[in-house]
Amino acid sequence: MAEEFWRWTESRWTDPDIDWRKGDIITGGVDVGSVSSQAVVFVDGRLYCYGNTRTGSNSPDSAHKAMGLAMEDTGMSLDDLQYTVGTGYGRVNVPFGNRAITEIACHARGANFMYGPTVKTVLDMGGQDCKAIHCDPRGKVTNFLMNDKCAAGTGRGMEVFADLLQVPITRIGELSLQVEKEPPPVSSTCVVFAKSEASSLLREGWPKEKVIAAYCSAMAHRVVTLLERIGVEEDFAITGGIAKNVGVVGRIEKELGITALKPKIDTQIAGAVGAALFGDALVKKERKKG
Structure with missing residues (x-):
């Protein structure tokens, strides 16, 4: 098998x-x-x-x-x-x-329970969609936006990518940081296009770490675009499986100029x-x- x-x-x-x-x-x-x-x-x-x-x-x-x-x-x-x-x-x-x-x-x-009442913006990166949520100090939703058009910016998209590159999904984040220079992002509009582009880059001789970095960069940018539409208010917290991916989280933080709160409990x-x-x-x- x-x-x-x-x-x-x-x-x-x-x-x-x-x-x-x-x-x-x-x-x-x-x-x-x-x-x-x-x-x-x-x-x-x-x-x-x-x-x-x-x-x-x-x-x-x-x-x-x-x-x-x-x-x-x-x-x-x-x-x-x-x-x-x-x-x-x-x-x-x-x-x-x-x-x-x-x-x-x-x-x-x-998120209010896990990170505390100071949380104002929550990003949930799920298996098939992403949600940007504003909440009050009691954890009540005051506004939200959702993106579920494609798996490219989700956990399932990352799973597809891990299988394509034959890299354990738990190592994707750390490997994406092992590049000397940040490569341009792959297509972030569709997981099918992203797979095709990644395959082409591998055939061109790109090392896996560089291709992974390009995909994590694309995923982070896709999420930041969603967050910018609703506005990010600190404190900022991330939930879902992708919150465990240091490569994606780090790039989101860098693009936003905001450090996400560190989880003490399983984000999923x-x-x-x-x-x-x-x-x-x-x-x-x-x-x-x-």
Whole structure:
């Protein structure tokens, strides 16, 4: 079987300092995206565990897989969740979800939790689209723009590129920085054109690092164009899988003249985090009514 260079490592995490059995409010958030799916569990407003996995052939199975990975070895089951919110591409197809909320709202709320209340602009670089979001100190969306016309500036586009160059996707960012001089960007309008152009450059004798740098540069410029349309207000945070790519992030920062906040939590779980926090708020709201 040929090596799949696009394949990134699935992951999970549990906070050993939290005893979920003593929790008062336990909520779940599930972000079923076009490329990856994440699930988190919050206990009394604290992140207890998460799972980050590849989206499968259908949304219901992907939701179950992500939450199953998150709950692995915790002793928890779906019955222990008091409220679950679905978000992302497959948000209406989370079988155990109580409610579906848009990924725009959930990423803003998740970024607010992950980076703090000073965040005013959030860039979510997802599997098939990019979103530029303005939010207030509570993580509420005040404005947003979305670009989903082509995979060239997204995680899926980067996966295609990794396979083309036969370079592990986890190394793309660091390799893109190993050039003496920044090359001109490849086509950023379409992933098909970008692949064709990259193949031509390789045939011309360009080293892989230079071709990768040209693609990362194109991706960064495409994203900056989106951000400039909405305006970037500091503090600025990036969520999604591409936030882990130092080559793209560094070039975005350089073009904007702004340094993004450094993440302390896996950037891919922001949407699921926001979903679980919405669930926590909804449980508290219902209790007040009662």
